[in-house]
Amino acid sequence: MTGKRPLPHEGPHAHRHDLRLFQGVEAWIFDLDNTLYPHDADLFSQINEQIAQFVQDLLGLPREEAMAHQKALYHAHGTTLRGLMSEHSIDPDAYLRFVHDIDYSNLAPNPELGGAIEALPGKKFIFTNGDRPHAERTAAALGISDHFEDIFDIVSADLIPKPNRETYDKFLERTGVSSARSAMFEDLSKNLKVPHQLGMCTTLIVPTGSRELFRESWDMEGDPYPHVDFATDDLTGFLKSVLGALAQA
Known part of the structure; x- marks a missing residue:
């Protein structure tokens, strides 16, 4: 590639540096795990361990085989829960x-x-593939429970997980928010594809220290992340920057 490197406010991805994109947002939608708390908090790794243990106990498999089966179910069905329901008729509760x-x-x-x-x-929501009790315990531990209008969990979604389109449609129907006036924060890129298609402003939460590496990949030919408007490894700092930009508008 030749020529000078574009400045942040130039080029096809200029919107990814312009926090004014959040102007007019009336609904702020947050994933839970590895989004409202950092990846290194060791919560989701515990959940993964519990999932593997459940599969191991259910099927009587050695640990490594149980973990391999768990991953296969996850990739085939979107969540291990959905896979276990489809292939093994488990009790989701x-x-x-x-x-x-x-x-x-x-x-x-x-x-x-x-x-x-x-x-x-505007209004704030938690939108998670986990269940409400887990979201409530997590939000309580973080001291942020009182700031959310509602929690939309996997049970509210009839056990159909993100990134299925019908799950987002159910969220919008239940909450009554406008997708064109919404912003979504997620740690999984695939879960932002539908929100982007619906007109939401999308932010990907990446592990600490990887934000610049991720942003560099935006400059690659073909743009592997057209559905991601912003990326940050510091949700709190990013939200403060957004508030600053909104105050100046």
Whole structure:
């Protein structure tokens, strides 16, 4: 590639540096796991361990085989739960109780994050492939429960997980929010494809220290992430920047 490198406010991806894209947003939608808390909080790894244990106990498989089967179910059906329901007719309530029986003590209250979420104009929602009790315990541990209008969980979605289009449609129908006036924050790129198609402003939460590497990939020919408007490894700092941009508008 020759020629000078475009400045952040130039070129085809200029919107990815312009926080004014959040002007007019009235609904702020947050994934839960690895989004409202960082990847290194060791919560989701516990959930994965519990899922593997459930599969192992259910099928009587050695640990490695259980983990391999779990991954195959996840990739084939979107979530391990959906795969176990389809292929093994499990009780989803028993599964959800088991896999979310974890230690939340690694989560500390995050008043800065809570303050930033509270200051956002409009309604705020948690939209998770986990269940409501897990979301409630997580939000309580972070000290941010009071800042959300509602929690839309896997049960609310009739056990059909993101990134299925019908799950987003159910969320919009239940909450009554406008997708064109919404912003979604997620740690999985695939879960932002439908929101982008629906007109939402999308932000990908990446592991600490990887934001610039991710942004560099945006400059690759073909653009592998056309559905991601922004990426950040610091949700609190990013929301504060968004609030600053909105205040100046």
